[in-house]
Amino acid sequence: MSIVERMKNLSEKECPVDILRKEIAGSKCSDCGKCVFGYEGVTQLQMMLGDITEKKGKGTDLALMKELCALMKTQSLCEDGEDVADAVSYALAHHAQEFEAHVAKKGCAAGVCKKFMTYHILAENCTGCGDCLDACEEDAIAGKKRFIHVIDQKECIQCGACMDACDEDAIVRAGAVKPRCPKKPVPCKRK
Ligand code: SF4
Ligand code: SF4
Incomplete structure (x- = not known):
């Protein structure tokens, strides 16, 4: 073809x-x-x-x-x-x-081009284990044990390592529509 x-x-x-x-x-x-x-x-x-x-x-x-x-x-x-x-x-x-x-750096509608995607931690799934924080070589994740972790979008280079490290499916990749997440670490609700 x-x-x-x-x-x-x-x-x-x-x-x-x-x-x-x-x-x-x-x-x-x-x-x-x-x-x-x-x-x-x-x-x-x-x-x-x-x-x-x-x-x-x-x-x-x-x-x-x-x-x-x-x-x-x-x-x-x-x-x-x-x-x-x-x-x-x-x-x-x-x-x-x-x-x-x-x-214009507004986004990739198909959600394919990695640099246009952002990573987010869903408060309802995060157990505060810290595995993502250990996996992030950019120090772009804030958090401590039993606290919901938070990604700093200014520091994140969209490598996806945190998503692979999280066993709780708490980390999602988003295109134009972003999930609502805490702005700073707060105590986990999940046991
Ligand atoms: S996002 Fe996942 S890996 Fe990171 S602290 Fe929460 S549960 Fe653990
Ligand atoms: S995508 Fe990469 S740089 Fe961004 S928070 Fe996750 S591990 Fe860190």
Whole structure:
């Protein structure tokens, strides 16, 4: 299946920015090198799409990608470069809202791009065991024994280690809608 066909067949659970980034990374242009516009174009696109999914996208990235793809479409030596250009142009035209939301750092609607997710500790499930605090290398969790633990969103780097460490399913990952959680550690209600 061509990349443009893949972009036309996304499920609701998929993020167009994330899928486009992965498809372009696996394109033939990325290890061919026979033409400048194919190879350099794909390299630049990979960098911009990587930044966008990592919450480091710039306001100018979308216009730059459009310009680049118009050149790739006419200057690439084979249909693989054209396919990349068509796929990016299609994605930018049909998923403009998702791209803009990523660049404006508002979120990833599909809940796929990790850097756009936040981690939270649910007061009703936390037993205050401290396992999450021990697992967090960023010191982003506050708490003590038998107190509901709290994640400091400014310090959290969204690695997910705390979620893996919690046996009580007390830690959740959230997109645009965040759960209500205590702002500082308070005594646990759970026995
Ligand atoms: S969130 Fe989980 S691991 Fe952390 S203190 Fe609460 S129960 Fe323990
Ligand atoms: S996601 Fe990672 S950095 Fe954030 S609180 Fe959990 S362990 Fe710490």
